[in-house]
Amino acid sequence: MESLNALFSLGFATALTPANLLWALLGCTLGTAIGVLPGIGPAVTVALLLPVTQSVDPTGALIMLAGVYYGAMFGGSTTSILLNTPGEAGSIVSALEGNKMAKAGRAGPALSTAAIGSFIAGSIATVLLTLLAPIIAGFALQLGPVETFSLMMMTFAAVSAVLGNSPLKGFIALMLGLAIGLIGIEPQSGQSRFTFGLMPLIDGIDIVVIAMGLFAVGETLYTATYENKMKAGLETLTGRFWMTKEDWKRSWKPWLRGTAIGFPFGTLPAGGTEMPTFLSYSAERKLASPEAQKEFGKGAIEGVAGPEAANNAAVTGTLVPLLTLGIPTSATAAIMLSAFQQYNIVPGPLLFDTNPELVWGLIASLYIGNVMLLVLNLPLVGLWVQFLKVPRPLLYGGILLLATMGAYALRQSWFDLMLLYIIGVLGFLMRRYDFPVVPLIVGLIVGPMAEKHFRRAMSIHQGDLTVFLTHPISLAILVVTAAILIVPPLMKRRQKMLQAA
Amino acid sequence: MIKRVTGEQWLAFGVILLGLFMAWQLQDISNDAGYAGIGPRFFPSLVVTGLIVAGGALLMQRRHRNGPDTILSDGENDAEQLEAEEDAERGEADWRMFAIASGSLIAHMALISLIGFTLAGTLLCFGVCRALETRRPMLDLLLSFLLALGLFHLFKWLGLNLPALLTGGVL
Structure with missing residues (x-):
């Protein structure tokens, strides 16, 4: 119960200071607003805020960024339910049933079950995080560079093979991320790599430019080229807002099941929230009562409650590897990691010893943020709906303004704006040809770390490559990595053979 | 019959070209600062190899509707038809x-x-x-x-x- 002690004595003491409460509130509000706006997700928002947070103390800044991450998940459900255009991947499933419910005049209960489910899942997941994080961190202290490198290989394999529908495209995206990560001075030897003699490239390409380019510029170019004729209809909030007794009865089990599915998925390096939300959806569909099963596809409340809970639990789950191992498993977590790096703080097992106020303050702020978000999203949902009425062109124009501002403010140089555009075209092409973006971002951030650990391992073990197989923990991790790569294609093949037979 | 080069194949060319370009640039990184043969050139070499191999695989790959990443011999080639269907769904590029x-x-x-x-x-x-x-x-x-x-x-x-x-x- 050491962790509970630390949570209350250090965590809440830090998180409940007026300044940090204000950061949390600001983060949650911004996050909800951004989550509601169609087309931008938490990754862009966190990246946009990076330059602004430079003048804030690290604890406050990270509390705010965590609030944004959380808030965007809450807000995203509003958009998918009312507009049927999910702002981020985790909300795709909620749009399936949620939008149908809204069309049938049950937008209120759909929004309520999403918000309350997110709150419950987020709170339970934060309790799990509180209890698990110190244990995993204690275990992780025993991991040397060999094991850490293997763990990073597993992360690479998982994010590129599991996400998206083509492991090959995931792998190419990962390689592109690693390649971009190579640009700049190599810290161990002080040599510059792939800078082409250009001074501005010596420090490497900033994550802000990459995230803005891929998400904001790429998205705008794609929308302008392909989606001008698409019009989405906004559903209105009519009828009763609150859930009926029946709704509660049908929602509470999916909330808990969604949490149970979402949290473990978040902690695994399998990246992101798509998988758990889809799993939760199909589980609810199978487990629903016969009458409710008929409603699936026409607006079943279980199909909103479960995935929304899974989504939020997974988001909290991604903080476990981020805080205890220093390994990000989603795009947003990767950008959060670079926020830590901005303050020269290295997330990982030592963080609990070196910066206990920061870690525990951050965890405590998650409890507080959850409550704030419930209040922000339930009674005030009408306010956020107004955001959906902002015309899309102006919205994209504004996002690009912010993106160019973020890129330009780094060094006051047009060079970063050019990089922003080039990366934007890359993002456009990746979107057009269905390449997943997460492996690129994770590769970009984790790549340099992996190289450092690899070279450290090699210098300890005199360049003996077999250490990765002779260290038992490392071997175990690599076996799991191989399984991640080999098992899904085999399963697919078997399924096909069964179908053919 | 001459097959049309799909957009995806152009991208594959791009990935391979990028890999080759980086391989050429590798010469500018001197390798003497490394321990035990692992210098600052080692990791970039891995990435270069990965890019070229993956680009090649993307070039060889034909998609068909039973699933992604199936190599040509695995079944009939309906990549072009599939692409046409997707284009129709996506709408005309403007x-x-x-x-x-x-x-x-x-x-x-x-x-x-x-x-x-x-x-x-x-x-x-x-x-x-x-x-x-x-x-x-x-x-x-x-x-x-x-x-x-x-x-x-x-x-x-x-x-x-x-x-x-x-x-x-x-x-």
Whole structure:
């Protein structure tokens, strides 16, 4: 119960200071607003805020960024339910049933079950995080560079093979991320790599430019080229807002099941929230009562409650590897990691010893943020709906303004704006040809770390490559990595053979 | 029969070219600083290999509807038909709009240090509105200007240093 002690004595003491409460509130509000706006997700928002947070103390800044991450998940459900255009991947499933419910005049209960489910899942997941994080961190202290490198290989394999529908495209995206990560001075030897003699490239390409380019510029170019004729209809909030007794009865089990599915998925390096939300959806569909099963596809409340809970639990789950191992498993977590790096703080097992106020303050702020978000999203949902009425062109124009501002403010140089555009075209092409973006971002951030650990391992073990197989923990991790790569294609093949037979 | 080169295959060429270009650049990295043979050139070599191999695999791959990543011998080749179906679903590409959006960004890049953030930003935002086919250009222009001006002052207040047109920093 050491962790509970630390949570209350250090965590809440830090998180409940007026300044940090204000950061949390600001983060949650911004996050909800951004989550509601169609087309931008938490990754862009966190990246946009990076330059602004430079003048804030690290604890406050990270509390705010965590609030944004959380808030965007809450807000995203509003958009998918009312507009049927999910702002981020985790909300795709909620749009399936949620939008149908809204069309049938049950937008209120759909929004309520999403918000309350997110709150419950987020709170339970934060309790799990509180209890698990110190244990995993204690275990992780025993991991040397060999094991850490293997763990990073597993992360690479998982994010590129599991996400998206083509492991090959995931792998190419990962390689592109690693390649971009190579640009700049190599810290161990002080040599510059792939800078082409250009001074501005010596420090490497900033994550802000990459995230803005891929998400904001790429998205705008794609929308302008392909989606001008698409019009989405906004559903209105009519009828009763609150859930009926029946709704509660049908929602509470999916909330808990969604949490149970979402949290473990978040902690695994399998990246992101798509998988758990889809799993939760199909589980609810199978487990629903016969009458409710008929409603699936026409607006079943279980199909909103479960995935929304899974989504939020997974988001909290991604903080476990981020805080205890220093390994990000989603795009947003990767950008959060670079926020830590901005303050020269290295997330990982030592963080609990070196910066206990920061870690525990951050965890405590998650409890507080959850409550704030419930209040922000339930009674005030009408306010956020107004955001959906902002015309899309102006919205994209504004996002690009912010993106160019973020890129330009780094060094006051047009060079970063050019990089922003080039990366934007890359993002456009990746979107057009269905390449997943997460492996690129994770590769970009984790790549340099992996190289450092690899070279450290090699210098300890005199360049003996077999250490990765002779260290038992490392071997175990690599076996799991191989399984991640080999098992899904085999399963697919078997399924096909069964179908053919 | 000469097969049409699909967009995806052009991309595969691009990935391979990038790999080759990086391989050529590898020579500029000297390798003497490494321990036990692992110098600053080792990791880039892995990435270069990965890019070329993966690009090659993407080039060889034919998609068919039973699933992604199936190699040619695995079944009939309906990549072209599949691509045509996807194109129909996606809708016609409107390259004029792509050019307007791109042009706005490039103009913004060129102009920001000359006419300041507010005016360059107004043009950018207005350009994006044109690219997304709005029907009220005058209102867009006004709103773009107000948005850029508002953001300029908000971020100046937050301590971000942005270029201004007038020395007083109003615009």
